Amino acid sequence: MNQRIEKTMSVVMRQKDGSKKELKLIKEELEGPLLEILEKKKIKHPFGCRSGTCGVCRMEIFTGQEALSPPRLSEEDTLKRCEDDPNRVRLCCQVELWWNEGMIVEIAEAPEVKLKDE
Numbered sequence: 001m002n003q004r005i006e007k008t009m010s011v012v013m014r015q016k017d018g019s020k021k022e023l024k025l026i027k028e029e030l031e032g033p034l035l036e037i038l039e040k041k042k043i044k045h046p047f048g049c050r051s052g053t054c055g056v057c058r059m060e061i062f063t064g065q066e067a068l069s070p071p072r073l074s075e076e077d078t079l080k081r082c083e084d085d086p087n088r089v090r091l092c093c094q095v096e097l098w099w100n101e102g103m104i105v106e107i108a109e110a111p112e113v114k115l116k117d118e
């Protein structure tokens with residue numbers, strides 16, 4: 001029997017009610033920012049500008065940081081204005097996933113904060 005086993009990595013989303021939703025992704029699905037990947041899978045995550053400036057899509061990262069693209073300057077600036085630690089909080093509209101078979105990236109919506117003006 002010739003059975004193909006898909007290699008995957010996972011994004012696990014902690015829900016506000018304490019439950020978790022797991023999304024298994026194959027390498028070909030890692031195109032574009034995480035926000036777009038979630039939308040293609042019909043998973044809602046808050047967003048505003050989609051350009052890394054409003055901070056509405058902030059998400060906490062619990063595991064799997066090494067599978068995330070590093071923050072660009074605009075994301076760093078927004079996280080700084082939110083007083084976020086970029087090792088724990090990222091912008092879902094800016095982060096890209098890097099293929100890492102078996103990796104589990106666990107995230108949750110970050111609590112709202114008021115952006116500081118510079």
Ligand code: FES
Nearest residue numbers: 048049050055093
């Ligand atoms: S949607 Fe505005 S920073 Fe991501």
